[in-house]
Amino acid sequence: MHRGTFERDARLLMTITVEKLRRAEQEEEQKKPISDAAVRLLRRHIQATAGRVIGSDQSRYCLRSQIWSTSVMLNPPSLWLTINPCDLHDPIAQVFTGENINLDNFVSTLGPTKDVRAKNIALDAYAAAKFFHFMISTILRTLFGVTVTTYQVHSETGVFGQLSAYFGVVESQGQGSLHLHMLLWLKNAPCYEEMECRLTYPEFREDVQKFIKNNIRAYLLGFESSDSIKDIPNEVEVAYSRPPNLEAADYNEQIQVLEKRITRAKQLHTCEFCRCLVPSKTGALKCKRRAPFPRSQDDYISENGDWGMKRLHEYMNAWSPAISINARCNNDIKLLTNSKATSNLSYYITSYQTKKQGRNFNMSAVMAKGFAYHTQTTSYLDDLRNRQRLLIFRLVNTINREQELAAPMVMSYLMGWGDTYCSHHYANIYWSLFSKHLGDVFPQFHLTRERGVTSGKDGSKSEKEIDLCLEKAKSDVETQTSDTDDVVILEVDDNG
Template sequence: MRWGLQNLWSDDHEGGYAVRHGGRPARDFGPAASTRAGTITDDLSTSADAENFFEKAFPCMFPYGRGGIEAVRRVNVDFRNHVRWALQYHDRRFRKHETFPFVSFGMLQRREGLQSAKIQMRRRDFDTVAAQLSTLTVDKLKRAQQEEENGQAFSDPAVRTLRKHVHAVAGRVVGCDSARYRYRSQIWSTCAVFGAPSAWITINFSDTHDPIAQIFAGENIDMDAFLRTLGPDRDQRGRNIAADPYAAAKFFHFMAKTVFETLFKIKVSQFQVSSDTGVLGDVAAYFGTVESQGRGTLHLHMLLWLKNTPPPEQMAEMLKTEEFRAKVVAYIRANMRAYVPGLESAETVAAIPREKDLAYNRPPNPNAADHAEQVRDFEVRLARSEQVHKCQIKRCMFPNKFGRLVCKRKAPFELAQDAFVTEAGKWGPKRLFGLVNGWCPHILVNARCNNDAKLLTNGRDTKNITFYVTSYAAKKQGRNYNMSAVMAGKQPQSSLP
């Protein structure tokens, strides 16, 4: 087989070959119990049928026809860990294969769904539930469908029970929408312990152009002696990331962890979570969810609970004092901006060249004598390239109920001559041009990517934002958006001492 596959190999890619269809279904749930209990000889053969799905479905991944996922071996390796090992294999053939990651992920979801259903069947009330579900008919389901389309609650108790158990089963399946919905209850539980969150942050790491992402994709880049003119060009960087989504997911996870540890001073180990004073203050707890966009890139939505933040009822009273509002304004100026010199109008913005691949760079060297000047210049260039919004149809412009095109991001944004906060809790950064998105300067300069930061003051204008961001952070994903998000993994909820 090895020589046959080698003859099919063309231009460093797997060639075509014919697969004869069998007359029985392929088993993709690992070896049967009888096989696992078989007598293993020196060549790892067994007395039972030990056919392996992966060895036969991916002959170029396993050219010797041995060593497939969950193959019979002296020391058993479970499915999840073996797939994780394969995705980290040195020649990258597993992670770059057109179907291997998707087939593996689909099998993992199916097994988790069956295991979850098995847990539901072991409940004490299963016999009662089964009897109730047996009363379901096609007419009842059609009536329930009509009620759901009309925004009404299900009238039939059997349908309500069915939905409850379907959500319970799906909630344990990684990557599905029901699992994301479960995050909402965790966020509200954190609110019950620590009060309302203090800040809402979104970070869109630039996986296409960041040199660290290219290193994960296999490029030889010396970050200690980095030069923008060396290494892959813009087009090649895009091809590298498109060909290796696993590298993009690893880059995202690395950058998120780095931002947590260096900027927010949150350090998560296997058994402990610790914190110190970061750029936004002392963090008491955080909750981050990973979302995948239509083109597969990942970004992070995160709620932060800061220590020593007044509870909502005390916040409302303290905002009435000029001294406290001055402190809030100073905090906004330092951490949440929408203006730097040069972003005063459309004309001044157009005068600054937009550098599309500015992320292919390093942050200013903190040991440089002119570090402060470098940071100011770098922030202007980044804000021009990453934070200026441009309304486009079907990207952010959608018709409202009156048929009028409106921007879903509510651009142009409110202008303000200076950062402010009112007694009612309404706040805003300094903004002189209405198409500039706000940003956190520490994230913008050091991560070199688009981001957004919002202060949650729990005033009248923002009293509903906690519910909004809770729903948004765990909102339903697009049909094909979940794969890369699952590869990166959700940033866990953590409570800090």
């Protein structure tokens, strides 16, 4: 509101009436764009303000710049991972709810029963949230080999090799349980140009195939068809167990049996209406998970970056063996080769990872209710700026009251666990400050705000001098952040 353009915006916001918001409500119900310019402007201001409200959709959009800035610093991500811990049946979750379970000498038949376990989790949102964050933190530390301190990122060799960074976003499902979408950056992974070159070498493709075979699976013996899978018992409560003992003589045989039991119960996809089947543009139902999945007789990767794992049954989701065996939960994993074939996939995954949460209210209708209250209680304010400031404040709080958050997610915010897992710290650098810094260092140049380019006094532009300016600014920024391993974000404001 301290911007010079807000005075103009405030006068346009003064033209809003309850009738205009009711019209916008009808347009939103019909999934049409808002026609009134003043209402559109009000929504933009509210979205900008709500970006500072924890858990809001707008705050999740801000995470995208952090993910993209990590890709700028460390090359594009290498792996996409989804982890869905099973809070209903995992004995660790029941210990957090207060159940007396001996995990050192675990016997699944001693109880509590399936119904009691579900009731315990439903009544104790704190235990559900604590279990989720305990599992994710343990996976990051033990399976991925990454330990994050205040100023450093310590990375050891994990199940995927050595990681240079990770970024995960927590999301709640319809039943309220939490799951995680995460991007992983492998250390020393090739950049886009280098990957395009290396994929032409058979030796490199063989190494990638070995990586896929060890870490990304969609087939085990017995998963050839729907008929063969029916012969394998479906153990719904398979998570109510503990991983095999590493010191057991038959450890390898035990994990093979456990992996088959878990993948049979957790990784077989079944298309159901209102869960994954959604109507297409033509009116036909299609699976939003893109099932049936493509089948393949072997793990493969081509020169153009197309890849796949061995899959004989078209409804088997991919999984990471290490996560399935140790966490005993549903998970998904994809390889991002950073080639032309997966560049669009990386952008889609970034957008999907930070997508807004589902909601069942009409935003324009909520705004109309809050606006009606505002017009009745602001007659004592004569200053235009203060009236509009109060309007935005009230509407943001009105919308925030209608925001739907699962109880475990609320507990995550209250306990300070948050809704993100990231290995690095981030700092915002706005374009206006960046251009001012360039002007202070190089007074002979000025930045034209209209085009966002560097020009000389006579209007000429020297590419070499521009590069020198940018290198100088980058050097200064790196000097300030080198001790904290921060990743710098460049955000462009409304003026370019």
